[in-house]
Amino acid sequence: MRSLLAIGTTLALCVPALSHASPPAEVDMLYEVAVAPSPERIRSDIQTLVDFGTRHTLSETESDTRGIGAARRWISAEFEKISAECGGCLEVIYVSDTISGESRIPEPTEVVSVLAIQRGTTDPNRYVMMSGDIDSRVTDPLNGTSDSPGANDNASGMAGAIEAARVLSKHKFAGSIIYAGLSGEEQGLFGGKIVADYALAQGWEIKGVLNNDMISNISGIDGVTDNTTARVFSEGTRFVETAAEARSRRFTGGEVDSPSRNLARYVKAQADQYMTNLNVMMVYRLDRFGRGGHHRPFNQVGIPGVRIMETHEHYDRQHQDLRTEDGVIYGDTMDGVDAVYAAKLTALNAITLAGMAGAPPFPASVEIEGAVQPSAKMTWETPGNAGNLAGYRVHWRLTTEPEWTRSRFIGKVNEWSFDNLVIDNYFFGVSAVAKDGSETPVVFPGAAGRF
Template sequence: MRQFLPALALLAAPAFAHDAPPPAETPWLHDIGTAPSAARIEADVRKLVSFGTRHTLSSQTDPKRGIGAATAWIHDEFERISRECGGCLEVRYVKGTVQGEPRIPGPVEVVSVIAIQRGTADPNRYVIMSGDIDSRVSDVMNATADSPGANDNASGIAGTLEAARVLSRQRFPGSIVYAALSGEEQGLFGGKFLAQEAKKNGWRIEAVLNNDMIGNSAGLTGVVDNTTARVFAEGTRANETAEEARQRRFTGGEVDSPTRNLARYIDRMADYVPNLDVMMVYRLDRFGRGGHHRPFNDLGYPAVRVMETNENYDRQHQDLRTENGRVYGDTIEGVDFAYAAKLTALNTVSLAGMASAPPPPANVSIEGAVTADTTLKWTRAPAKQAPNLAGYKLYWRLTTEPQWTHSRWVGDVTEFTLKNTVIDNYFFGVAAVAKDGTESPVVFPGAAGSFGGY
């Protein structure tokens, strides 16, 4: 991955002497990128496996076995983490009743747990990390068989708990939500309920990082790789209007949705995690499959799936058994806890970077047709929401490049013209930059790239 120096740093006499660029690197993020503990993640995975099954239709009242016992333990663990940070987390359940669905025929209460770490300056701006509580075996309706779900998805829940331990030691301008979602295997219901609640309450969601299977480093193909992670990101927003689609046809944006630029942001933040790189996958999810980020995408929120690069399908959705010497089942032996800690760190640095940075610029527009110059304009965040704002940075790249390749610090302004940079040849965007150098994701101009308003 590339590190980009602000262009003005190369000039002998910057045009904005009063707007000196912030640091190009944020040293404290290196500490966050190594803070997650493989040992603590292992302990949490083992505890979740100990509940026997976490199937959504399993017992909600048995104190030792089933989804109810697992959910109660997660709630208690978030409460314990909150006590250690002086009550910095608001821990509560998010519930909804489901019936008449193919995988939930009778009325079942789907119960998730969230812990909210309120922002100090912009509490209604949220970045979310999630994992899935529930597990399953070969028959998706089998709620009684042992279903350890060690990697799918105790690893994601353990990573979410560990992120809360790491990040709750600090305070951030924006809010962070740690979410343990239920009902994923039966139809993504936990995510649907939380996304609907967020919409109803007017949450300004900047990012959702859904962690679904982050602990397997040995693929079914025989490849062993503990140095890469995949980030799945859809293209155009699911709730794009017909008029927005018409505009996008002429201005671009198919590969610059907020979700895609969130993926690019996570890719760059991997520089703070030792020996980890990101494979950006331009797809909502794995082929023909789904995850708990999708309900957020459905409502137009930026949301990605973070997961291992090499899957072992013998360990997914399988009855525990051995056939012809081949072992099936999602057991503890299939989890690489050091690798899960790396992917957890990828989340922690990304969440910390976004929650520390000012909100992404709003109302980004661009002009420059039939000229040699390109002008970008945007709206500055209210001072109350962005007390640490240093200014803005412009980014651009060739239209075939996956990652931003050029950047220029322009200071605390709301428009800037790039001279002799032809609009037709590049894609452009704007990011907000804090005084400590943390940045928001890049915002592509127009409705196609908008992260929303203030």
């Protein structure tokens, strides 16, 4: 009898007080996007970037054939070419600042990044960004003259961003997409910092940064060859969390539910739904152990960001002078590039960008209550520019589960009671769903999860 009562309670969970709400269908267009990136185009773009000889931040800027200046002008020209094919749908800009007095940039150096912006149709100030790095390096971080092909690190991520622009510029979205080539990564993540500060100054609402750093190598120094797994790194708690917010989180939870962590869960969910033969490994770290990447400057100013990359790195092909020692070949050359794998990870980015850009505005001011009560109650607000909103989906999971496991579409309401679910035992969240089925990442209640 107790078992039957428990089943009945579960079935009664979240029965809506309003009329039945049916969720929109899955987004068929994303199945097409998932197979659209071209390995051949990506390989060609990686080769072009490699052929600039070196793209070191301190390298030549006046030549048309060598150095980072030539590389960034070529990237800008490629974005302009894509824009011409879509009727001027991309706004291509340079964002730069002069850095000096740093250990890896001792003399005044202009650090220049290239952005291509695809404006949204109804909510243009809401952005999602895909970034790759323009620059490369060899063993000495101050060596801006020696050949530094940087094929995998990180011509692959840059080529992926260009290819994503080619694919997604054929479609229109409610929100905006930024395709970014960031400079100065190897010298201290300066390009990302400059662009993050620029975005804040412009008042851009960037809801997610997908930093792609090394997406074409499938054979690791550990002897493993794997072309079916990608890693996604994300911070657990927000870097900008205040002392008061940390105290609140200590009693209400959210240590693994920062917006960056829920962005990582979203990347994985998109892959599970729209892709085949690709497994996403969520890594509960900001980045690799003791190392950094270009999503970090965005995290540091409160912009959610994750790192997408290969699973098995080959350190002989990273930050190495081109040489052979004791029969071991060192250097980041085209030999280590698997263009099919790079296309697969580019597709992962593309379906994530399209899903987020196509979604309605994120639920705002999400809060939850329910201490010493038999049910949890969550509330949220609907921002402006929500003309494509079909409704909301509530989510819940056990506190030990790494991903959102249960959900229900509830329509256009701004509160929900999880009847007979004790708040102590579960985590809760809410996402916004568009009329075409596009959906936001899950927003966790309170400051800990706020996008």
